Amino acid sequence: MLLVTGLGLGALYFLLAAGLSLTYGLMRVLNFAHGVFLTVGAYTAWTVATHVSGNEWVRFGLALGGSLLVGAVVAAAVELTLIRPLYRRHVEQVLVTVGLALALTALTQGAFGADPRPYPSPGWMDQVTLLGGATVPNSRLAAIAAAGLVLAALAVFLRFTRWGTIVRAGVENRQMVSALGIDVQRAFTLVFALGGVAAALGGALAASYFGNIDPQRGGEVLIFAFIVVVIGGLGSVSGAAVAAGLVGVMQQFANYYFGVWWGFSAAGDLAVVALLAIVLLVRPQGLAGTAPA
Amino acid sequence: MTRHAVRAAVALLLVGLAVTPFLDVEVPGVFAHSLARPGTLQLLGLCLTFGAVALSYDLLFGVTGLLSFGHALWFAIGVYLTDIALTRWHWSLGATVLFALAAALVAALVLGAVSLRVTGIAFAMVTLAFAQAGSILVHKNPGGITGGEEGLGLDVAHLPDLLVGVVNTRYLYWIALAYLLVTAAICWWLVGSRPGRVWQAVRENERRVEVMGLRPYAFKLFAFAVSAVLAALGGTVYMLLVGGASPAITTGSLSLALLVMVVLGGAGTLWGAIVGGFLYQYLDQRLVALASSSVVAGLPAWLRAPLGEPLFILGALFVGLVLFFPGGIAGAVTRVRLPRRAA
Numbered sequence: 001m002l003l004v005t006g007l008g009l010g011a012l013y014f015l016l017a018a019g020l021s022l023t024y025g026l027m028r029v030l031n032f033a034h035g036v037f038l039t040v041g042a043y044t045a046w047t048v049a050t051h052v053s054g055n056e057w058v059r060f061g062l063a064l065g066g067s068l069l070v071g072a073v074v075a076a077a078v079e080l081t082l083i084r085p086l087y088r089r090h091v092e093q094v095l096v097t098v099g100l101a102l103a104l105t106a107l108t109q110g111a112f113g114a115d116p117r118p119y120p121s122p123g124w125m126d127q128v129t130l131l132g133g134a135t136v137p138n139s140r141l142a143a144i145a146a147a148g149l150v151l152a153a154l155a156v157f158l159r160f161t162r163w164g165t166i167v168r169a170g171v172e173n174r175q176m177v178s179a180l181g182i183d184v185q186r187a188f189t190l191v192f193a194l195g196g197v198a199a200a201l202g203g204a205l206a207a208s209y210f211g212n213i214d215p216q217r218g219g220e221v222l223i224f225a226f227i228v229v230v231i232g233g234l235g236s237v238s239g240a241a242v243a244a245g246l247v248g249v250m251q252q253f254a255n256y257y258f259g260v261w262w263g264f265s266a267a268g269d270l271a272v273v274a275l276l277a278i279v280l281l282v283r284p285q286g287l288a289g290t291a292p293a
Numbered sequence: 294m295t296r297h298a299v300r301a302a303v304a305l306l307l308v309g310l311a312v313t314p315f316l317d318v319e320v321p322g323v324f325a326h327s328l329a330r331p332g333t334l335q336l337l338g339l340c341l342t343f344g345a346v347a348l349s350y351d352l353l354f355g356v357t358g359l360l361s362f363g364h365a366l367w368f369a370i371g372v373y374l375t376d377i378a379l380t381r382w383h384w385s386l387g388a389t390v391l392f393a394l395a396a397a398l399v400a401a402l403v404l405g406a407v408s409l410r411v412t413g414i415a416f417a418m419v420t421l422a423f424a425q426a427g428s429i430l431v432h433k434n435p436g437g438i439t440g441g442e443e444g445l446g447l448d449v450a451h452l453p454d455l456l457v458g459v460v461n462t463r464y465l466y467w468i469a470l471a472y473l474l475v476t477a478a479i480c481w482w483l484v485g486s487r488p489g490r491v492w493q494a495v496r497e498n499e500r501r502v503e504v505m506g507l508r509p510y511a512f513k514l515f516a517f518a519v520s521a522v523l524a525a526l527g528g529t530v531y532m533l534l535v536g537g538a539s540p541a542i543t544t545g546s547l548s549l550a551l552l553v554m555v556v557l558g559g560a561g562t563l564w565g566a567i568v569g570g571f572l573y574q575y576l577d578q579r580l581v582a583l584a585s586s587s588v589v590a591g592l593p594a595w596l597r598a599p600l601g602e603p604l605f606i607l608g609a610l611f612v613g614l615v616l617f618f619p620g621g622i623a624g625a626v627t628r629v630r631l632p633r634r635a636a
Contacts, residue, residue, distance in 0.1 A: 030414045032549075085616060091360065094414070095556055095615045098549050103608025110602040223425050223545065226418040234415065273426040277407050280419060284411050 002252045008140030010248025011147030012209065015202030016225035017232065017240040018154060019195020025171040025235025027188050028090050029083060032097040034199055035222030036104045040074050041067040041200025042213040043108060046119055067204045068197050075196020079189050087185075101219065108215040116214040119207040139208040146205055150198055151241050157194075158237070167191055171235050224251075227272060231279050233286030243287060247272050310470055313337065314463035325582065331462035336578055338462070338469035338534050340571040342527055345469075345476040347554035347570030348563060349523035352480055354552065355561030356489070357516040358496030359409075360417045363424030365547035366404075367521040370397045371528020373431060373445070376538040377438060380448040386456075390529055397525035398518060405517035409510060412499075421545060428543040444539035447532065456533060465534050472530045473567070476523050480563055483519065492516050496561075546604075550577075553611050559623025568622055577603055 016034055023029050045063040052059050082100060086092045158164040166187045169177045178184050206221065207213045228247050232239030255268035279286065317329045324333045350364045374393040378384045384392070408419040434441030449457045455464045483489045491512045494502045502509050532538055541547075550573065558569025580603035618625060 024414065028414070030417070082612065082616070090414075092615050092619065094360070094417075095552070096612055098552060099608045099611035099615065101608070102546075102549065102553075103605045103612065106602035106604035106608060110605060219545065223421060227422050230411075230415055230418050230422075269429045270426055273422050276419065276422050280407060280410050284415075 002256055003249060004136045004140050004144070006249030006252035007245055008143040008209065008248070009251060010244040010246070011143040012202050012206050012221060013225050013228045013248055014147045014241055014244035015150060015198045015205070016221060017228040017244055018150065018237050019191075019198050020225055021229045021232065021235055021237060021240045022167065022171070022191050023188070023195055024229070026167060026174070026184070026191055027083075029093050030090075030097070031192075031195070032094065032222070033078060033100040033104065034097075034195065034225070035218030035220075036101050037071050037075055037196045037199035037218070038203035038206065038221060039105065039108055039213075039215060039218035041071045041203025042119075042207045042217070043112060043203075044070040044200070045204040045207055046117060046213050049119070064201070064204050067200045071196040071198075071200020071203070072193045073196075075199075076189060076193040078196075079192040083192070084185065084189075105215055105219060112215065114215060116212040118212050119210075139205070143205045143209055146201060147241075147244075150201065151237070154194075154237055163187060163190060224272065227276050231276060231286055236286070239287050247275070250275060307474075310337075310341075311467070314466060329463075331459045334462045334466040335534060336575070338466040339531070339578070340574045341466075341469040341473045342530050342534065343554065343574040344567040344570035345473040346524050346527040346531075347551055347558070347566040347573075348473075348476050348480055349520045349527065350551045351555045351558075351560060351563060351566035352483070352492075352523070353516055353520040355555055355563075355566065356484055356496065357492040357513060359513060359516065360413070361420040361517075362417045362545065362548050362552070363420030363422075364520070364524060364551050365543060365545065366420075366424035366427045367397055367401065367524035368528040368531070368547065369424075369427055369431065369543040370400060371525035372532045372538045372542055373439060373528075374525075375529045375532045376445050376447055379451055380445060381438060383448075383451050386452055390526075393525055393529055394522055397522050401518040401521035402514065405514050405521070409513050409517065421548070424543075424548055425545060428540070428545070431540050431543045439540075440538070442540060444537055446537040449536075452533075469530050469534060472526060476526070477563070477567065479519070479523065484563065488512055488515055553607065557611070557614060557621050559621035562623040565621055565623030572622075573607070576607065580606055 016038060019037075020031060020034050023031055044067040048066040049059050049063040052062055078097075078100065082096050083093055086096060156164075158168050166177065166182055166184070167190075170184050170187055174184055202221070203213075203218070206217065210217070224247060228240055228243045231247065232241070232243030251268035251272050253268075254271035257267075313328055314334055315329060317327050319327050324336070326333050328334075346364075346368055349367075350361075353359050353361055353364070371393050374396055375389050378389040378392055379386070404420075404423050408416055408423065411419060431439045432441060439445060455461055456468075484492070491502060491507060491509075495509045495512060499509050502512075528542075531542070551570075554569040554573040555566045556569070557573055558567065559565030614621065620627070
């Protein structure tokens with residue numbers, strides 16, 4: 001039960017961390033607005049789900065599709081209008097995404113209100129499945145399955161397609177790829193949009209996972225996604241996947257076992273930060289990293 | 294302007310700020326009430342405080358080139374330790390301030406030693422994580438000591454009488470002004486000193502500093518600790534000004550706001566950070582007033598929603614600033630003063 005809940009949480013982290021890690025690996029852009037993509041995905045899903053009538057699964061499918069589409073469009077637009085003009089000026093790029101994150105979170109709050117809104121997910125999501133003698137909420141299983149699918153899709157994309165090869169080569173050595181006459185910028189836009197899709201998917205699933213949506217949630221999850229990226233090693237998708245599982249599970253176990261003992265419920269979050277400190281002391285480049293970040 | 298003219302202008306400005314509590318003058322449009330009113334003085338005091346906190350962050354980010362996303366942690370340590378020591382433990386003000394600064398110093402040395410093992414973006418994320426841990430601690434309220442989401446009001450029983458009550462806001466204002474002066478003196482002195490030169494060298498090219506036989510790590514840790522302690526002092530002043538602690542000041546939003554302040558003013562120039570911090574705090578406070586004013590309420594809904602969110606306006610301004618005015622206010626001033634030599 002704890003294990004699956006932890007993995008479900010880890011799956012959400014992974015959906016954000018995968019995009020973060022790839023954009024950083026390829027272009028050294030740290031995207032603070034990545035959490036906003038999650039928020040955008042969640043609110044799109046909510047808007048569609050509450051305005052479309054019909055079968056709950058049809059609604060859910062439409063909401064999911066809508067949020068993926070909007071996530072891709074928003075991410076690509078951000079890359080083209082804000083990131084690209086600041087090409088190679090890394091600190092400014094970070095600053096722009098910071099400003100964007102502030103502005104869009106505030107805009108969401110202005111448009112939808114600051115309070116969490118209940119999210120109408122299909123009844124199945126709230127039911128439980130018996131798994132190895134433990135009851136597990138289905139929304140956790142859905143999150144894990146989605147993260148697994150994204151991981152597999154990314155692996156196939158990176159390994160077997162032409163664009164995937166360009167991305168991998170670009171992470172390895174961007175100058176060399178450019179010198180060979182390949183447009184890394186376009187690959188980067190693609191990666192940015194893919195990251196937006198994964199984050200929006202995370203947003204739609206997080207809405208089911210938590211049962212509601214909230215303008216601040218993107219930022220909250222983003223911090224753990226950052227931790228996951230650093231622990232996993234910047235630029236590595238598989239490292240991010242392993243680290244996401246580890247962080248999610250550890251958070252749940254620490255909350256369960258130490259929460260009572262310490263007398264307050266922050267044990268999981270603190271344990272994750274401690275894990276980060278230990279990883280940095282022992283292995284500053286992260287689990288899968290090759291060079292110090 | 295010549296050097297003397299700049300000095301004269303700064304001196305004049307300081308005298309003006311010092312006597313502000315005696316000026317019973319209305320400034321229509323800029324402040325809601327007369328300058329001598331407690332409300333205006335509190336707003337000005339907050340602006341001065343954040344000018345100084347932004348300055349402490351500029352020491353780290355602008356001068357040494359360390360992009361930290363966790364500066365709110367030091368400010369929050371100042372705010373909460375002062376409040377807890379005064380309200381829960383009934384200490385005297387002097388002992389409380391010393392305790393808060395010492396605790397900030399120790400914490401900065403320990404956390405700085407860990408986070409400075411990585412550089413660049415990873416350093417930014419690690420500092421963010423540590424600050425987040427601090428924020429979570431405050432929110433979760435271990436042993437009921439921080440007041441959790443509710444915040445912690447200040448028990449004024451053990452404060453000197455001059456710092457208690459709305460009529461005495463002017464003394465708090467002067468404390469904020471003094472804090473800004475102390476911080477500015479320390480920062481200008483340090484940046485001109487030998488370690489300050491090394492900080493700037495680390496920002497420009499860390500490898501070369503290493504080749505010259507110096508250890509960048511030690512110098513970076515020094516900068517980290519100094520800026521943390523100065524920010525903690527700012528937290529103490531802030532807590533006295535607003536009379537309590539609220540968990541909102543522990544979150545990553547404040548760290549990002551400090552970054553915005555420094556970039557708004559112009560990173561690495563020191564005075565730019567002060568102007569940026571002052572201006573940001575002023576806008577933040579006044580835009581809230583604007584949001585609830587009748588002008589905004591009369592607008593159509595699709596305009597009202599974004600303009601009602603101060604952070605939306607500030608965030609959008611910031612994006613435009615980074616895109617079109619790199620160098621912030623200080624950069625713009627330099628361009629006006631030296632139009633031909635820019636390239």
